[in-house]
Amino acid sequence: xxxxxxxxxxxxxKEFEPLIVAYCCNWCSYAGADLAGxxxxxxxxxxxxxxxxxxxxxxxxxxxxxxxxxxxxVLIAGCHPGDCHYQKGNFMMEKRFDYLKKAVxxxxxxxxxxxxxxxxxxxGGKWSALIREMTEEIRQLGPNPFKHMQIPKKTDAMMNVFKxxxxxWVVGRSQIKMEIEEEKYRQAVDSxxxxxxxxxxxxxxxxxxxALTAEELAQTTGIQPNKIVQHLIALRRDGKVNEAGEKxxxxxxxxx
Amino acid sequence: xxxxxxxGVFICSCGTNIxxxxxxxxxxxxxxxxxxxxHTEHNMYTCSEAxxxxxxxxxxxxxxxxxxxxxxxxxxxxxxxxxxxxEAGLNPYLFEMANIREHDSxxxxxxxxxxxxxxxxxxxxxxxxxxxxxxxxxxxxEVKGSSLVVGAGVAGMTAALSMASQGFKVYLIEKEKEPGGxxxxxxxxxxxxxxxxxVVDPLIEGVKSNKNIELATSTILKEVSGYIxxxxxxxxxxxxxxxxxxxxxxxxxxxxxxxxxxxxYEYGLNDHVITQRELDEKLKNGEIGEPERxxxxxxxxxxxGEIRHSELEAFPKSDTAExxxxxxxxxxxxxxxxxxxxCCMNAIKNAILIKEKSPKTDVVVLFGDLxxxxxxxxxxxxARDLEVRFIRHIEEVRPEIAQTPEGKLQVMAYDALYGTxxxxxxxxxxxxxxxxxxxxxxxxxxxxKIPIAxxxxxxxxxxxxxxxxxxxxxIFIAGTVSGPKDVSESIISGExxxxxxxxxxxxxxxxxxxxxxxxxxxxxxxxxLCEEICPYGAPKVEEGKSKIREILCRGCGxxxxxxxxxxxxxxxxxxxxxxxxxxxxxxxESSKGVVQ
Numbered sequence: 001x002x003x004x005x006x007x008x009x010x011x012x013x014k015e016f017e018p019l020i021v022a023y024c025c026n027w028c029s030y031a032g033a034d035l036a037g038x039x040x041x042x043x044x045x046x047x048x049x050x051x052x053x054x055x056x057x058x059x060x061x062x063x064x065x066x067x068x069x070x071x072x073x074v075l076i077a078g079c080h081p082g083d084c085h086y087q088k089g090n091f092m093m094e095k096r097f098d099y100l101k102k103a104v105x106x107x108x109x110x111x112x113x114x115x116x117x118x119x120x121x122x123x124g125g126k127w128s129a130l131i132r133e134m135t136e137e138i139r140q141l142g143p144n145p146f147k148h149m150q151i152p153k154k155t156d157a158m159m160n161v162f163k164x165x166x167x168x169w170v171v172g173r174s175q176i177k178m179e180i181e182e183e184k185y186r187q188a189v190d191s192x193x194x195x196x197x198x199x200x201x202x203x204x205x206x207x208x209x210x211a212l213t214a215e216e217l218a219q220t221t222g223i224q225p226n227k228i229v230q231h232l233i234a235l236r237r238d239g240k241v242n243e244a245g246e247k248x249x250x251x252x253x254x255x256x
Numbered sequence: 257x258x259x260x261x262x263x264g265v266f267i268c269s270c271g272t273n274i275x276x277x278x279x280x281x282x283x284x285x286x287x288x289x290x291x292x293x294x295h296t297e298h299n300m301y302t303c304s305e306a307x308x309x310x311x312x313x314x315x316x317x318x319x320x321x322x323x324x325x326x327x328x329x330x331x332x333x334x335x336x337x338x339x340x341x342x343e344a345g346l347n348p349y350l351f352e353m354a355n356i357r358e359h360d361s362x363x364x365x366x367x368x369x370x371x372x373x374x375x376x377x378x379x380x381x382x383x384x385x386x387x388x389x390x391x392x393x394x395x396x397x398e399v400k401g402s403s404l405v406v407g408a409g410v411a412g413m414t415a416a417l418s419m420a421s422q423g424f425k426v427y428l429i430e431k432e433k434e435p436g437g438x439x440x441x442x443x444x445x446x447x448x449x450x451x452x453x454x455v456v457d458p459l460i461e462g463v464k465s466n467k468n469i470e471l472a473t474s475t476i477l478k479e480v481s482g483y484i485x486x487x488x489x490x491x492x493x494x495x496x497x498x499x500x501x502x503x504x505x506x507x508x509x510x511x512x513x514x515x516x517x518x519x520x521y522e523y524g525l526n527d528h529v530i531t532q533r534e535l536d537e538k539l540k541n542g543e544i545g546e547p548e549r550x551x552x553x554x555x556x557x558x559x560x561g562e563i564r565h566s567e568l569e570a571f572p573k574s575d576t577a578e579x580x581x582x583x584x585x586x587x588x589x590x591x592x593x594x595x596x597x598x599c600c601m602n603a604i605k606n607a608i609l610i611k612e613k614s615p616k617t618d619v620v621v622l623f624g625d626l627x628x629x630x631x632x633x634x635x636x637x638x639a640r641d642l643e644v645r646f647i648r649h650i651e652e653v654r655p656e657i658a659q660t661p662e663g664k665l666q667v668m669a670y671d672a673l674y675g676t677x678x679x680x681x682x683x684x685x686x687x688x689x690x691x692x693x694x695x696x697x698x699x700x701x702x703x704x705k706i707p708i709a710x711x712x713x714x715x716x717x718x719x720x721x722x723x724x725x726x727x728x729x730x731i732f733i734a735g736t737v738s739g740p741k742d743v744s745e746s747i748i749s750g751e752x753x754x755x756x757x758x759x760x761x762x763x764x765x766x767x768x769x770x771x772x773x774x775x776x777x778x779x780x781x782x783x784x785l786c787e788e789i790c791p792y793g794a795p796k797v798e799e800g801k802s803k804i805r806e807i808l809c810r811g812c813g814x815x816x817x818x819x820x821x822x823x824x825x826x827x828x829x830x831x832x833x834x835x836x837x838x839x840x841x842x843x844x845e846s847s848k849g850v851v852q
Binding site: 030033036042045048058060062066069173176 | 329330331355357358359360362363364365366367370371373374377378381707709710727771783785788789791810811812813814816817818819820821822826829831834835837838839841842843
């Protein structure tokens, strides 16, 4: 369907019109967008607003899913720091956004397509200017790459990363108290994301081809053999893969 | 879902507000084609009596189990439509609104075609969400007719007396040995120059003699559990701990007075450099005499320093008294960034008191800005008439102080009006210092989960709309704990907080949030992250599973977004309900029949 829409746009020769999904918190940004209306601050028609109670509610999986479904841009708009109706939901979103943006880039989507902005209930003008700016920026970028290509496997992997207990735990803990240095925290998040993607790729290969040795897995996935072994140990510990006999003096692994 | 969704869509023209831009009949015609929509109509004003009746009749006639109104913003009109649905026997949470006015016709007046297309999208998205909605109920809890007031200053005593006079049982606690608070230490009050005791003594007498008030001094609040209507408070005094059960709590512990660091304007080094508060006491005790000159310096420790983001972060997150001690210590050196608003009038008041008693004394007030509002302008003129000298220095060049070898004080200032340096030998130098938050209050706020504003004072639920409410239902604030106030303003806030608490206690029950978190116990691993993340203390891990205490949950959804196992979801804002809207927008065809 998404592809069809894109085809239609191409055939009709019309200029590309982006569709942007905006997640607005009920208390500040949704009200800010209301005020833009009350004040008659015009802006392009390319935005569709979805009301949520707080940006703190925005699970990164929702953002990735919105992009997967074909939105050309995603805007998350919440209260200014310190103004959150629920005290700190916006701070929590800000922390998630940090890795969300990296992840989006990682799966081949321009990170500019995803934005986190603070709009207060009194900033109708700011809202209007933001939508004008964002629409133009995304118009320049062109359609969401997912519209005209197979959604890459990496995106599925990334979705699994977002759902992974490991990443969610590390980020979640950091929301309560930063126990390690900021830099080390970022490194930890990066390496977890990287690992989880590779593990997902390993599991994908095993699902497709049945039992494989570490060497074969390295060839299929392009992941370094020593990393493959590390991942297999972790996956075995988590009860996701198991040995399935031997081949060329090497263990074969299969999904549990 | 046991019943097939039957959606009714009502599209409002809002006069020409929507209809003048969006082709409303076309949108209505389109809405008919959306799956599960069984009835569609468009009205001139859906919110009118006729419009509401049409909704209610259609619910019955077409057996609707979902209603979508496409009109204005839900922020103003959702309660009205929900109530109409409720009256017609449809659970109000089976109603969904599509905002095609503020978010469409009003912002796209020159693009009617695109606006019409957008309206169709918005309606389709709203229907997609409506289909997945579930009925919700707002839990009702009983509110006990008793209140705990923390702090027996002017605000706390006023609140206590107000609630007691309405027949509610009030427990009033005070950490000092005697009630009275800061006002009791004051001498005269502006602008009447009445004795502070004229205000404070009757209040003290009142709280001591009122049979509905139980006053406990040298007592602090140690712990609070429970929720609106039913709080359990543990009080601590020398006699030991005591437990109370109350319906509401009013926090009125007051604030502190900024004490300059040793050496600032020779404070702490020379006995004749004092704060306005100390001047008050000396005037009361007649220790000032009839000196040749007194110099007052305004804004000492106020309107200085920056609001630091790191500090802002530290306030809500720090759980250690140590960090707060550091912040307060740093602030003592640097000063506080806000205007304490009472110091100008306070200085004028003391200047007048001195002048009226000793007209020959030269009273000089050095200021960068002088803020007198309301009738205080007359108060300022009165001081001018008494020949108090107000001298403005520019903000960047602060006055300086020196001691002559004989130990006499000399204040140098840059007179902005004359553009020249002026020097005043002075017997007394009085520093006007701000009211500041104290560590005790911040710790109290942390215990109660009341947020702290960037200036360090307790934060109101809404600065303008809910000035004495806090983010914790059933807990209110009064007095200077939420920012500098004079005595009359403290009385106002005490009465206001008592009023808010009495509404709850008078009704005896209250409805709480329906949109709350739900834990899927099959997925929950009991890690307790939600417990720590929640600003309201709603989740609690019991027997290895997180349980949401719905009364405490406010529905922000942070726990749902952070749960490592994605075991938590939000009522009315489930992932699938949110994504159904995206799906309806981006691939309308495939959204057909997505009912789960």
